[in-house]
Amino acid sequence: MVLSELGGSISRALQQMSNATIIDEKVLNECLNEITRALLQSDVQFKLVRDMQTNIKKLVNFDDLAAGHNKRKIIQQAIFQELCKMLDPGKPSFTPKKGKASVVMFVGLQGSGKTTTCTKYAYYHQKKGWKPALVCADTFRAGAFDQLKQNATKAKIPFYGSYMESDPVKIAVEGVERFKKENCDLIIVDTSGRHKQEAALFEEMRQVSEATRPDLVIFVMDSSIGQAAFDQAQAFKQSVAVGAVIITKMDGHAKGGGALSAVAATKSPVIFIGTGEHMDEFEVFDVKPFVSRLLGMGDWSGFMDKIHEVVPMDQQPELLQKLSEGNFTLRIMYEQFQNILKMGPIGQVCHLSTLH
Numbered sequence: 001m002v003l004s005e006l007g008g009s010i011s012r013a014l015q016q017m018s019n020a021t022i023i024d025e026k027v028l029n030e031c032l033n034e035i036t037r038a039l040l041q042s043d044v045q046f047k048l049v050r051d052m053q054t055n056i057k058k059l060v061n062f063d064d065l066a067a068g069h070n071k072r073k074i075i076q077q078a079i080f081q082e083l084c085k086m087l088d089p090g091k092p093s094f095t096p097k098k099g100k101a102s103v104v105m106f107v108g109l110q111g112s113g114k115t116t117t118c119t120k121y122a123y124y125h126q127k128k129g130w131k132p133a134l135v136c137a138d139t140f141r142a143g144a145f146d147q148l149k150q151n152a153t154k155a156k157i158p159f160y161g162s163y164m165e166s167d168p169v170k171i172a173v174e175g176v177e178r179f180k181k182e183n184c185d186l187i188i189v190d191t192s193g194r195h196k197q198e199a200a201l202f203e204e205m206r207q208v209s210e211a212t213r214p215d216l217v218i219f220v221m222d223s224s225i226g227q228a229a230f231d232q233a234q235a236f237k238q239s240v241a242v243g244a245v246i247i248t249k250m251d252g253h254a255k256g257g258g259a260l261s262a263v264a265a266t267k268s269p270v271i272f273i274g275t276g277e278h279m280d281e282f283e284v285f286d287v288k289p290f291v292s293r294l295l296g297m298g299d300w301s302g303f304m305d306k307i308h309e310v311v312p313m314d315q316q317p318e319l320l321q322k323l324s325e326g327n328f329t330l331r332i333m334y335e336q337f338q339n340i341l342k343m344g345p346i347g348q349v350c351h352l353s354t355l356h
């Protein structure tokens with residue numbers, strides 16, 4: 001079940017409940033059972049789903065609800081709140097500060113999209129005026145350095161790596177030192193992919209972390225990982241201090257529920273999601289807008305962010321003034337079309353609103 005289907009199933013369950021003439025315990029149970037089924041089919045861990053169900057029942061206590069209370073609204077709010085809680089560990093991750101050198105280490109399973117995501121993360125910050133740099137400490141996969149080099153060159157981001165050196169710890173330390181000297185403020189260390197069964201590779205990852213002392217370790221997870229997400233994420237957390245999660249390939253046909261399980265396993269928030277292979281197919285992740293979108297309520301804050309990104313704040317009053325004077329010229333229309341195109345593929349824009 002892809003995430004949009006999960007959202008569809010949950011909103012259908014809510015709709016069915018809303019259609020009932022009287023909202024009683026039986027109607028609530030039916031609605032919760034539907035939601036539980038949808039979450040389990042999306043690969044969310046069983047325990048998380050069960051806890052959510054118990055919490056909602058506690059929040060919606062029919063005996064305590066006086067007549068006249070809007071039960072539908074209370075139930076909807078409880079479901080929204082619990083879904084948010086599943087995705088929000090309650091404490092924000094370390095946030096690097098512009099101008100102050102931070103080391104961010106990327107870890108994850110093989111093929112999860114680490115190398116691609118490192119560049120996206122660097123590019124995202126570079127666009128906001130940071131001085132990022134990339135270090136390739138993946139000596140395991142042949143071609144990893146070439147891939148990082150190619151991505152970094154395309155984005156004009158400095159990089160460090162070696163074709164000869166086989167010790168990832170040495171490369172990582174050298175790279176971090178070099179970029180600290182060059183006053184880079186975001187030094188990103190890419191490591192090789194590994195599974196929890198590979199003890200030697202886990203030990204190597206621990207050593208890279210110990211030697212580079214990262215300010216933040218980001219666990220990169222492919223959204224299609226499914227039920228294995230919890231155990232794998234927990235194994236990473238036990239070896240290195242994972243502080244944040246990035247979920248990749250959210251554009252694919254993944255079930256996506258593993259994301260919820262990874263948050264629970266690492267007790268770390270999801271900070272970004274990858275939505276395609278290209279460098280700019282990368283979105284900041286915010287729990288509430290995401291859950292709103294999942295429930296078909298639209299993400300107007302994300303939509304407004306996009307508008308602010310493409311129409312600079314200082315030009316907005318001028319534009320409004322011209323429009324209010326009925327001064328809508330062909331040039332303004334052309335500029336606005338250009339701005340709409342800058343917002344990205346029209347599908348992405350529609351997805352932020354509820355136009356899809």
Ligand SMILES: Nc1nc2c(ncn2[C@@H]2O[C@H](COP(=O)(O)OP(=O)(O)OP(=O)(O)O)[C@@H](O)[C@H]2O)c(=O)[nH]1
Pocket residue numbers: 108109110111112113114115116117138141144147191192193194248249250251252273274275276277
């Ligand atoms: N559709 C889609 N593809 C992605 C996304 N992120 C990464 N990929 C693709 O996933 C594949 C694997 O990505 P890599 O960045 O090489 O993965 P990796 O984790 O560095 O691989 P290892 O070093 O072998 O562990 C590549 O083909 C990427 O283009 C995403 O958000 N969406």
